[in-house]
Amino acid sequence: MSEAQDDGPDSTAARVALWRALHVQIDAPPHVLDDEIGLRLLAPDAGWRQRGDMNPEFTRPFRASIVARARFIEDLVVEQAAHGLTQYVIVGAGLDSFAQRRPDIAAGLTVFEVDRPGPQRWKRRRLAELGFGVPDWLRFVPVDFEAGGSWREGLTAAGFDAGKPAVVVSTGVSMYLTKEANAAALREVAALAPGSTLAMTFLLPLELADADVRPGLEIAAKGAQASGTPFISFFTPAQMLELAKESGFTAALHVSADDLTQRYFAGRSDGLRPPSNAEELLIATT
Numbered sequence: 001m002s003e004a005q006d007d008g009p010d011s012t013a014a015r016v017a018l019w020r021a022l023h024v025q026i027d028a029p030p031h032v033l034d035d036e037i038g039l040r041l042l043a044p045d046a047g048w049r050q051r052g053d054m055n056p057e058f059t060r061p062f063r064a065s066i067v068a069r070a071r072f073i074e075d076l077v078v079e080q081a082a083h084g085l086t087q088y089v090i091v092g093a094g095l096d097s098f099a100q101r102r103p104d105i106a107a108g109l110t111v112f113e114v115d116r117p118g119p120q121r122w123k124r125r126r127l128a129e130l131g132f133g134v135p136d137w138l139r140f141v142p143v144d145f146e147a148g149g150s151w152r153e154g155l156t157a158a159g160f161d162a163g164k165p166a167v168v169v170s171t172g173v174s175m176y177l178t179k180e181a182n183a184a185a186l187r188e189v190a191a192l193a194p195g196s197t198l199a200m201t202f203l204l205p206l207e208l209a210d211a212d213v214r215p216g217l218e219i220a221a222k223g224a225q226a227s228g229t230p231f232i233s234f235f236t237p238a239q240m241l242e243l244a245k246e247s248g249f250t251a252a253l254h255v256s257a258d259d260l261t262q263r264y265f266a267g268r269s270d271g272l273r274p275p276s277n278a279e280e281l282l283i284a285t286t
Contacts, residue, residue: 013094037097065274087166117142165195190248
């Protein structure tokens with residue numbers, strides 16, 4: 001296996017990036033998120049849209065969910081930046097493209113991308129090849145989670161100021177961690193400076209999901225199991241809110257798919273919308 005293959009993004013990160021591009025290419029405007037940066041980084045073969053996991057109808061609710069959560073978080077960061085936020089932490093950053101798409105906002109922050117060392121090396125190389133580069137305000141924080149690496153220690157080494165508030169984002173991660181590991185991560189964020197905000201996704205029990213997306217979620221769960229990264233943790237909104245409060249947050253809010261639909265998909269004639277009771281958002285503040 002070549003270094004480039006070894007260092008590339010994992011399949012989940014790549015799929016998310018391609019779904020974001022698929023939204024721009026096949027869904028009618030207005031687009032919830034205009035993001036083809038990940039597609040450019042990946043540079044897949046010309047036939048990438050013919051892949052089974054890119055099927056327009058099958059992926060429809062999932063790509064709606066992906067762009068909705070990304071847009072909500074982006075709006076949150078932009079709003080917080082307008083009120084003086086200076087630090088933005090993306091845990092499990094993958095092919096996140098905020099720094100490249102929104103330098104007007106990002107340049108006023110210090111953006112910390114936390115991820116495994118290999119995929120970060122690959123991403124840094126691809127950003128250079130495409131001419132984006134890595135400005136001083138974008139900090140890559142390599143953390144080997146499997147070896148017990150601490151993202152908090154990595155942040156400190158990268159210049160994170162523990163005395164200032166931050167927005168910390170974690171999407172598509174909680175289902176791979178035990179409840180205890182999720183609780184530990186929540187406690188770490190809850191211990192940040194007052195005024196900090198956590199935005200994280202969580203997966204509801206599969207039997208609660210909309211009937212039309214449940215088969216797709218079950219396929220994803222089987223695929224995750226087969227690849228050695230099984231879905232471990234599922235939470236109802238009430239359980240997630242309780243866990244946030246137990247972890248020390250002063251306030252916690254559940255943002256449902258219906259909330260996102262009203263905010264970003266109202267008035268669409270094509271019926272595009274994220275599925276209910278699948279992956280939803282927790283917003284918690286210190």
